[in-house]
Amino acid sequence: MPLSELVRYFNAADSAGQSTLYPEGKRVAAWHDGLHLASRFQPIVDLAQERIVGHQATLAVRSEDGTPLSPETAYERCSSPESIVHFDRLCRTLHALNFLAQQRYAGGYLQLAIHPRHLLAVQSQHGLVYEAILKRCGLAPEDIVLDIDAVGIGTDQRLDTALANYRRRGYRLALRQTALATDLLQRLQPAIVRLNEIGPPDTVDRPEPLYFELSGIDNTDTLVAARAAGIQLGQGRLFGEPAADCRPTHNERRVAYNSQIPTGDPT
Template sequence: MIPLTIPQLVDRASTHPFLGEHLRMGTGIRADEAVARFDNVEIGSSYEPIFDITVHALAQSLSSAPESADRFGDELGFQAITQQLDGTESDTFDPFEQVADDQQLVALDRMSRAMHAINFFGPQRHGLLFLRVHERLLKSVRYDHGRHFSTVLMSFGLNPSRIVIELPPAAVAHRTFLGYLTKSYQHYGFKVAGNLPNAGQILSVSDMARLDFIKMDAPSALRDSMVKPLVGYANRLKIPLIFNRVTTEAQFDLLQQYDVRFVQGPLFVVHENRLA
């Protein structure tokens, strides 16, 4: 089957009773992308890479002149970030914080995830697409988490197995709920990542849920001297551990000392932009 382009995916979304009302092709610098409008706010997609730093080329690219680096290492995938398109895009924008009604929250979440998937798969990006799920959404949808989104993706001809549903720390902190959510999303074809609320929470991960990925805040782990124990325990679980929010080269250098494999954060976006 020939993969659909972004315009073709947006056209297919136009037949959907909800997505067709909100999704469209952008204009100006966003003319080749899907954008969405919800409650007078226009949003778009950006993507933060998740890198495998065991690839030698990455270490070289951070220490060498950017123009001399042939490639920036291997990407495990990309974290989708929702941006408000008001002329001053910001990675910190969170449209979900503006929505008080739970049903509107569900609608906004479904719309933004569909938009991110279209903008990711349309250009035939490689790797995995990581999509955050808001804590309130998990409480608003009572059962069959992942069923609706899986159905939408398959109607677009897209594969749910290349999408990682990223659960918030509050969900990971509740072992029974975490187990239910993980099994439900995996049942509908998705992979699942859990954001640890703290380093100690990794001890309960394997009891109730077999996560596909674990994510941990790098500055917190470094501050608490927990990188080495986290790496060791994750290796015993055989679950890939991603350290995110890496902002400085000093943090990156420290992580390398503990055989960290996957990293994500503003530092790598800066270097990627230099290499573009």
């Protein structure tokens, strides 16, 4: 389905009329509660091969007068469980549409945050509605890594239920946690653990398969140190700043730029 038709479809599906998706150049933006919302993408790199394997989506927020705001400020406006579910799903729909718009040259997976309040607000069938949204965009749960901040949720049983539902539907999970604990990893079963600094991968009894991803790789010294620590994935200014456009991973004939062997079927 063309991007313009998808925008019309999702706007019509929002029966409450709380938000509006609209074309903005070659991308899609949204208005919600007086805020302008847009997508930014930062490449995620396989550190051993220096190959882009996915993109992290983040939310860019501006007020009506153009003042930049933090994503968390936008989330704080959501005062009820229903409003947080609507807004969080809107943001992930926006990211999926903008990722879809670049599929001719941007491959790999889409990694995007799901807000902890959303996890606790939905009672059952986590990921079902978003799976339907993804299918409209020609994507599937297997194309998505859900980035989850477990700090503050801790031992709440609803977190276990939510993550089990997402895994059952085929989503992969990336866990952000300040204190890496083997029991936590075994309980929540993430595919990826996200680190803000080079930490203890070699000292954690990690379930297999499990990948560690480091943020803030801004120079070659950090890259070398991350490799030495056994960290497999990374993102940072060394590989590219967050931008409206994904970093290309292949040309329009589906040949990977960083591969000496043509891959995929020419289109």
